[in-house]
Amino acid sequence: MLEVANLVVHYDGAVAVDDVTMRIENSELVSLIGPNGAGKSSLIKAVAGLVPIDGGKVSLQGRLAYVPEGRQLFRDLTVDQNLRLGAWPNRRQSTDYVYDLLPEIKKFEKRKAGQLSGGEQQLVAVARGLMAKPDLLAIDELSLGLSPLAAAKLVSNLISLHESLGIALLIVEQSATVALKMCQRAYVMEAGRIVKSGTSSELIESGEMLDAYLGGMGDGQP
Amino acid sequence: MNQLIGYLINGIAVGCIYAMLGSGLVAIYRVTTVVNVAQGTFAVMGGLIASSALSFGLPHGLGELVGVIAAGILGLLVGKIALTKGGISPISSLVITIGLAVAAYALEVGLWGSLPVSLAGIRSVLRFSGVAIQDQYLLIIAVSIVIFIGLWAFFSKSYIGLALTACSSNSYGARVMGIDVRRMGVIAFGLGGVLGGLSGILIMPVQPLSFNSDINLVVMGFAAAVIGGMTRFEYALAGGVVLGVVEELIAGYWQARYQLEVALGIVILTMVFEGALNARRGTAAWR
Amino acid sequence: MAIDTQKVQEISKSKSGSRLPLFGAAIALIVALLLPSVLNSANSSVYVYTMLYAIVAVGLSLLIGYAGQVSLGQAVFVAVGAYTAAILSAHGVPTILAFILAPFVSMMVALIVGIPLLTLRGNYLAFGTLALQLIILGVVANTTFLGGSLGIPSIPQLGLTSSLQLGSAKSYAWLSLVLLVGVLIVSRNLINSRPGRGLRALATTEIGAAAAGVPVGRYRLYAFLLSAAYGGIAGAVYAFFTGFISPNSFSVLLSIEFIVMIMVGGSRSIWGAVVGAFVISILVQVLNTLGTLHGLPNSMPAIFSYAAYGLLLVVIIRYMPDGIVAWFGKRLGRLTTASKNLD
Numbered sequence: 099m100l101e102v103a104n105l106v107v108h109y110d111g112a113v114a115v116d117d118v119t120m121r122i123e124n125s126e127l128v129s130l131i132g133p134n135g136a137g138k139s140s141l142i143k144a145v146a147g148l149v150p151i152d153g154g155k156v157s158l159q160g161r162l163a164y165v166p167e168g169r170q171l172f173r174d175l176t177v178d179q180n181l182r183l184g185a186w187p188n189r190r191q192s193t194d195y196v197y198d199l200l201p202e203i204k205k206f207e208k209r210k211a212g213q214l215s216g217g218e219q220q221l222v223a224v225a226r227g228l229m230a231k232p233d234l235l236a237i238d239e240l241s242l243g244l245s246p247l248a249a250a251k252l253v254s255n256l257i258s259l260h261e262s263l264g265i266a267l268l269i270v271e272q273s274a275t276v277a278l279k280m281c282q283r284a285y286v287m288e289a290g291r292i293v294k295s296g297t298s299s300e301l302i303e304s305g306e307m308l309d310a311y312l313g314g315m316g317d318g319q320p
Numbered sequence: 321m322n323q324l325i326g327y328l329i330n331g332i333a334v335g336c337i338y339a340m341l342g343s344g345l346v347a348i349y350r351v352t353t354v355v356n357v358a359q360g361t362f363a364v365m366g367g368l369i370a371s372s373a374l375s376f377g378l379p380h381g382l383g384e385l386v387g388v389i390a391a392g393i394l395g396l397l398v399g400k401i402a403l404t405k406g407g408i409s410p411i412s413s414l415v416i417t418i419g420l421a422v423a424a425y426a427l428e429v430g431l432w433g434s435l436p437v438s439l440a441g442i443r444s445v446l447r448f449s450g451v452a453i454q455d456q457y458l459l460i461i462a463v464s465i466v467i468f469i470g471l472w473a474f475f476s477k478s479y480i481g482l483a484l485t486a487c488s489s490n491s492y493g494a495r496v497m498g499i500d501v502r503r504m505g506v507i508a509f510g511l512g513g514v515l516g517g518l519s520g521i522l523i524m525p526v527q528p529l530s531f532n533s534d535i536n537l538v539v540m541g542f543a544a545a546v547i548g549g550m551t552r553f554e555y556a557l558a559g560g561v562v563l564g565v566v567e568e569l570i571a572g573y574w575q576a577r578y579q580l581e582v583a584l585g586i587v588i589l590t591m592v593f594e595g596a597l598n599a600r601r602g603t604a605a606w607r
Numbered sequence: 608m609a610i611d612t613q614k615v616q617e618i619s620k621s622k623s624g625s626r627l628p629l630f631g632a633a634i635a636l637i638v639a640l641l642l643p644s645v646l647n648s649a650n651s652s653v654y655v656y657t658m659l660y661a662i663v664a665v666g667l668s669l670l671i672g673y674a675g676q677v678s679l680g681q682a683v684f685v686a687v688g689a690y691t692a693a694i695l696s697a698h699g700v701p702t703i704l705a706f707i708l709a710p711f712v713s714m715m716v717a718l719i720v721g722i723p724l725l726t727l728r729g730n731y732l733a734f735g736t737l738a739l740q741l742i743i744l745g746v747v748a749n750t751t752f753l754g755g756s757l758g759i760p761s762i763p764q765l766g767l768t769s770s771l772q773l774g775s776a777k778s779y780a781w782l783s784l785v786l787l788v789g790v791l792i793v794s795r796n797l798i799n800s801r802p803g804r805g806l807r808a809l810a811t812t813e814i815g816a817a818a819a820g821v822p823v824g825r826y827r828l829y830a831f832l833l834s835a836a837y838g839g840i841a842g843a844v845y846a847f848f849t850g851f852i853s854p855n856s857f858s859v860l861l862s863i864e865f866i867v868m869i870m871v872g873g874s875r876s877i878w879g880a881v882v883g884a885f886v887i888s889i890l891v892q893v894l895n896t897l898g899t900l901h902g903l904p905n906s907m908p909a910i911f912s913y914a915a916y917g918l919l920l921v922v923i924i925r926y927m928p929d930g931i932v933a934w935f936g937k938r939l940g941r942l943t944t945a946s947k948n949l950d
Contacts, residue, residue: 146496148495148496164496166492166493166496170490170492170493170496171490171493172485172486172489172490172493172494173489173490174485174489175482175485175486175489179482182479182482183482183483183486183494183497183499184497186483186497186498186499187498187499189479226497353730354730355730355733355734401921401925404925408924408925408928410729410730411677411729411730411733412924412928414677414730414733415677415866415870415920415924416920416921416924416925418679418863418866418920419867419916419917419918419919419920419921419924420917420921421917422860422863422913422916422917422920423913423914423916423917423918423921424917425909425910425913425917426910426911426913426914426917429906429909429910429913430906430910433906434906434909532860535737535741535859536741539734539737539738539741542734543738546731546734577745577749578745578749580741580742580745581741581742581745581746584738584739584741584742585742587734587738588723588724588735588738588739588742589723591727591731591734591735592723592724592726592727592735595726595727595728595731596726
């Protein structure tokens with residue numbers, strides 16, 4: 099579905115993504131973990147076409163929707179209006195589609211997005227991404243700024259979406275706990291490079307990696 | 321008392337013109353954070369083109385429509401030139417719009433001369449209990465009501481209006497959605513052109529315009545818009561009407577010659593006051 | 608205007624790297640000194656106007672290029688200087704005294720309006736200065752004491768001493784050259800001083816400058832006052848030289864002309880302002896000559912100059928944001944490095 103080969107991205111004159119190769123199969127749940135500044139966001143933005151590529155190749159079969167870091171909702175618009183824009187430029191796409199998938203959003207469809215809690219906003223951001231009917235949904239910093247409870251709820255929502263729609267998910271996370279628990283496979287990034295990859299269980303077993311790159315599994319959940 | 325009613329109606333009508341120009345500036349500023357100095361040019365060009373269209377024998381209504389459409393196209397053009405693909409600072413874009421406004425002088429003087437041009441509007445005068453009001457002023461108010469309802473509907477109901485608001489709310493978020501923010505900026509300029517053209521064809525029958533009327537028009541439009549912090553149409557409407565009425569009252573009860581100066585003074589004070597308020601709130605007012 | 612730290616550094620590096628600009632300035636000064644003695648009186652007038660334009664433009668470039676604030680109403684300070692000189696000398700004040708007082712009055716006006724206006728930034732400041740100009744011109748046009756919209760005729764010639772009166776265009780040419788050189792020296796020293804470096808920091812990032820301990824508000828005001836003073840000097844000379852001023856002499860279009868000049872020359876250096884004033888003056892002369900050719904309508908010179916100012920502004924900002932000097936410099940640099948590579 100997604101193939102990234104030898105990708106290089108420069109950001110402000112520095113190398114943000116350095117010769118990265120990765121792939122995601124159809125309906126796969128993959129996470130991209132690493133410390134702050136590892137280049138995860140640059141990588142995913144390059145895949146989404148938001149930053150120019152300075153080398154290598156990105157090939158994507160199907161549609162990708164990107165849920166940016168910090169949600170980037172339109173705070174002055176209602177939730178429903180936010181969702182409608184998620185289908186841009188397809189004005190006829192009805193928002194009922196995501197209300198069926200995520201019924202709890204329906205409750206605040208008329209509220210301004212800026213008035214929602216962090217967890218609600220993240221859910222709306224995910225829903226807005228779903229409006230494009232993607233085959234791959236890439237979520238940047240999924241649990242950042244959310245309480246453990248809100249993060250857990252969001253994860254269970256995402257997993258049920260994944261199961262019912264069969265879409266592939268790429269989760270970018272600083273918190274290894276959240277990422278490894280929900281995803282089948284993970285890539286670990288540091289200083290612009292992929293330093294480790296494998297199934298989540300393999301990575302959890304190699305405990306040194308968690309200590310070295312992620313500061314243990316202590317953050318996020320007890 | 322009757323005199324006062326006359327002043328108020330005239331003031332509201334003139335204020336609606338300022339509000340229309342101000343709304344054009346707001347439409348553009350919201351998306352691009354550029355203050356379009358060529359906003360007055362849209363009014364002048366729209367009016368001049370309408371006058372030519374009428375003199376070529378087009379019926380009323382159609383001739384004015386031609387002027388408004390031409391102003392809209394001009395708006396798109398100005399937007400395309402002022403917003404470069406690579407992106408430049410808003411203040412650089414502002415200077416480009418100054419350049420285009422001045423370049424338009426060449427066209428206007430060349431084609432229409434430098435004397436004020438009038439437009440045939442409604443010539444009739446409404447009289448009741450000693451008050452005489454030119455019907456054109458009433459027409460301006462009526463059309464403005466329709467235009468502002470239309471603007472509200474456009475921004476709250478239409479998909480493209482929604483996208484324009486999205487760009488002003490969070491331009492990065494809009495880009496993530498695949499919305500081309502620069503193109504939306506150009507569309508906003510087109511809308512600004514239409515609003516400018518409308519104000520031109522409406523005011524010209526009562527206040528002939530010449531090529532260099534644009535400066536006063538854009539400054540008064542800016543005055544109306546700035547009262548609403550450059551981002552709210554309803555405030556621009558209120559601001560325009562207040563300015564128009566104040567101007568008319570000053571002209572009526574004191575001296576017509578100071579109306580512009582007083583209105584501009586109000587604007588400067590508004591901006592400074594707003595800036596001080598923002599500074600106190602700790603929000604940056606870098607505009 | 609599109610402020611880019613990296614570019615600023617590049618430019619300043621290339622300047623300090625060679626003696627060429629200094630040498631060029633010396634040659635230009637010698638030519639400028641000799642020129643008035645060979646020019647006829649019509650061309651001497653052009654010369655005077657060019658120098659006066661340059662004086663104002665240098666001030667505006669301090670404001671825009673160094674302090675990062677755009678003034679769309681710079682002509683208002685020229686007007687204040689001109690009116691001060693005219694009114695005072697009409698009321699029996701010795702012209703030399705009127706001339707000396709003019710920049711101070713401009714500065715005073717700048718101080719009064721600058722304190723509130725300079726709390727504004729960017730777009731708002733630009734419009735605020737434009738509104739200010741419209742207000743002041745409107746008041747002048749309606750004040751009989753200031754000559755109203757008809758203006759003030761028969762302003763006396765500038766007398767340096769009781770016996771030495773400036774009469775010919777030639778003498779004004781030399782006077783304005785001396786004034787321009789003075790303005791340039793003051794500005795250059797200012798730029799290289801500590802406040803000047805603070806100012807430059809201001810243009811790039813105001814917040815950064817404030818964080819670095821630059822008294823941002825005060826420096827912005829100083830730049831504003833100095834640019835007003837330069838405007839006042841130019842205005843006073845203009846009033847004595849032409850002998851007649853009216854509100855129309857200081858229109859919004861004049862303010863825009865100053866913007867065009869510094870954009871053409873490059874807003875990041877005071878030399879750019881001089882180059883811009885020179886280029887625009889020459890261009891206007893050429894266009895006037897073309898516009899007054901036989902068979903063309905009377906409005907042709909105006910049409911030409913509107914088109915030229917407008918399109919120049921657009922083209923410069925879009926394609927040569929550093930001004931034509933830097934634009935040609937870059938291309939020349941590329942050419943010379945290319946030829947060096949061939950060796």
